[in-house]
Amino acid sequence: xxxxxxxxxxxxxxxxxxxxxxxxxxxxxxxxxxxxxxxxxxxxxxxxxxxxxxxxxxxxxxxxxxxxxxxxxxxxxxxxxxxxxxxxxxxxxxxxxxxxxxxxxxxxxxxxxxxxxxxxxxxxxxxxxxxxxxxxxxxxxxxxxxxxxxxxxxxxxxxxxxxxxxxxxxxxxxxxxxxxxxxxxxxxxxxxxxxxxxxxxxxxxxxxxxxxxxxxxxxxxxxxxxxxxxxxxxxxxxxxxxxxxxxxxxxxxxxxxxx
Amino acid sequence: xxxxxxxxxxxxxxxxxxxxxxxxxxxxxxxxxxxxxxxxxxxxxxxxxxxxxxxxxxxxxxxxxxxxxxxxxxxxxxxxxxxxxxxxxxxxxxxxxxxxxxxxxxxxxxxxxxxxxxxxxxxxxxxxxxxxxxxxxxxxxxxxxxxxxxxxxxxxxxxxxxxxxxxxxxxxxxxxxxxxxxxxxxxxxxxxxxxxxxxxxxxxxxxxxxxxxxxxxxxxxxxxxxxxxxxxxxxxxxxxxxxxxxxxxxxxxxxxxxx
Numbered sequence: 001x002x003x004x005x006x007x008x009x010x011x012x013x014x015x016x017x018x019x020x021x022x023x024x025x026x027x028x029x030x031x032x033x034x035x036x037x038x039x040x041x042x043x044x045x046x047x048x049x050x051x052x053x054x055x056x057x058x059x060x061x062x063x064x065x066x067x068x069x070x071x072x073x074x075x076x077x078x079x080x081x082x083x084x085x086x087x088x089x090x091x092x093x094x095x096x097x098x099x100x101x102x103x104x105x106x107x108x109x110x111x112x113x114x115x116x117x118x119x120x121x122x123x124x125x126x127x128x129x130x131x132x133x134x135x136x137x138x139x140x141x142x143x144x145x146x147x148x149x150x151x152x153x154x155x156x157x158x159x160x161x162x163x164x165x166x167x168x169x170x171x172x173x174x175x176x177x178x179x180x181x182x183x184x185x186x187x188x189x190x191x192x193x194x195x196x197x198x199x200x201x202x203x204x205x206x207x208x209x210x211x212x213x214x215x216x217x218x219x220x221x222x223x224x225x226x227x228x229x230x231x232x233x234x235x236x237x238x239x240x241x242x243x244x245x246x247x248x249x250x251x252x253x254x255x256x257x258x259x
Numbered sequence: 260x261x262x263x264x265x266x267x268x269x270x271x272x273x274x275x276x277x278x279x280x281x282x283x284x285x286x287x288x289x290x291x292x293x294x295x296x297x298x299x300x301x302x303x304x305x306x307x308x309x310x311x312x313x314x315x316x317x318x319x320x321x322x323x324x325x326x327x328x329x330x331x332x333x334x335x336x337x338x339x340x341x342x343x344x345x346x347x348x349x350x351x352x353x354x355x356x357x358x359x360x361x362x363x364x365x366x367x368x369x370x371x372x373x374x375x376x377x378x379x380x381x382x383x384x385x386x387x388x389x390x391x392x393x394x395x396x397x398x399x400x401x402x403x404x405x406x407x408x409x410x411x412x413x414x415x416x417x418x419x420x421x422x423x424x425x426x427x428x429x430x431x432x433x434x435x436x437x438x439x440x441x442x443x444x445x446x447x448x449x450x451x452x453x454x455x456x457x458x459x460x461x462x463x464x465x466x467x468x469x470x471x472x473x474x475x476x477x478x479x480x481x482x483x484x485x486x487x488x489x490x491x492x493x494x495x496x497x498x499x500x501x502x503x504x505x506x507x508x509x510x511x512x513x514x515x516x517x518x
Contacts, residue, residue, distance in 0.1 A: 099391065099392070100382055100392045101375075101378060103485075104370065105370055105374060106395050106485065108396075109485075110430050111369035111375075116370075120356070123355070123358070132358065133359045136364060176494065233446055235431060
């Protein structure tokens with residue numbers, strides 16, 4: 001996209017997603033006084049995005065999962081196509097450079113690696129911090145508040161699957177744990193691996209849909225960003241009592257799943 | 260690094276860090292049966308790392324924070340030097356491509372963005388999934404179990420600072436929250452911004468120290484990886500009761516910090 005196209009896209013976005021932008025502007029102005037402030041800004045990227053078939057991206061992500069796990073399988077879902085067309089700088093990006101993000105950082109259970117993988121593609125393909133952040137924010141809402149995984153592979157590679165759950169959060173440990181409880185499956189089961197593979201496919205597909213819309217100048221943020229931190233006094237989701245309440249199960253109920 | 264150097268480095272690493280490797284091998288074998296398994300493997304990268312001065316990387320990270328926030332400021336700490344020498348593919352990487360990861364993904368409070376930024380550099384610079392994962396794992400241990408921030412800037416850009424805390428986790432929301440309670444500061448205070456800027460500098464510095472050691476063929480993993488999931492039955496830290504216990508404060512005590 002040339003400079004004029006980029007500016008047109010930016011203006012369309014600014015017009016279309018006033019709600020999200022209000023949040024971003026707020027965050028930019030309240031962070032502190034003095035020095036340089038963290039306002040939204042455009043940036044140059046040579047990683048040119050071309051519209052992809054979301055269903056193909058999803059299927060390729062799914063097929064990569066059992067080798068690459070969550071983060072790099074999403075990257076692979078895009079790079080298998082982008083490295084061929086348009087090629088360019090995508091060809092220099094190692095698909096496995098983000099594999100470390102699996103399991104919420106090598107098993108620490110923090111941010112689900114599918115979102116790290118998707119965010120990497122989004123950040124490279126887009127050219128403005130407000131666009132990238134609005135997009136990963138919408139993706140986190142999709143991840144957290146949609147019954148997943150709904151992706152149906154062409155051929156099942158690991159296990160049949162029937163349970164879908166609402167994670168309520170992009171945090172790996174909680175997302176996986178809630179699914180394990182619903183499905184009565186252990187972490188090391190084929191079904192759990194299948195669930196994360198299909199979830200990765202869903203995230204990759206949703207990302208491709210958003211990037212395609214952006215490429216057409218039609219991306220609109222669906223949600224306000226969370227970091228206009230008025231409600232909680234700290235950067236966070238707005239569901240405090242999921243953790244700071246009496247509804248968090250005792251550790252033993254989880255440990256018992258390790259049959 | 261040429262192929263022979265890479266293989267020498269790999270063998271040294273495999274010899275030196277048998278403990279970490281045992282964990283990785285375990286994870287590779289127990290994940291499931293059939294299809295392709297997620298074993299560790301080498302990968303090609305053209306992002307050549309050259310040894311950097313960790314103190315300079317830290318200072319540059321700190322100075323970038325107030326524009327770029329946590330994730331991209333760590334990336335900037337490295338790229339300000341690597342884009343000049345050795346240049347090459349580092350010049351094509353947009354420093355702000357990972358800015359979306361701030362605040363644990365645009366404010367969702369999951370994985371601290373400093374680790375996403377550092378992991379991106381590590382994943383691009385190294386060439387083997389076991390090396391990158393051992394390195395981010397050690398980095399997460401450093402982040403979680405060191406009193407931070409200890410970094411002292413050449414010139415204070417935002418606020419004086421005296422409180423250091425042990426996060427106990429790489430999760431942004433908890434890490435920031437524990438520091439806010441100890442320091443009796445709000446999220447929007449200059450002191451909190453200064454804390455995260457200095458923390459980013461610490462993480463960048465530790466990353467540079469590890470990458471320098473790896474470049475010399477001397478990197479040794481200090482900790483076993485967490486995803487040999489024997490204890491908890493799920494990919495996670497091993498401190499279940501930090502959340503699944505009676506010691507999680509009620510939401511109201513946090514909300515009251517939003518003065």
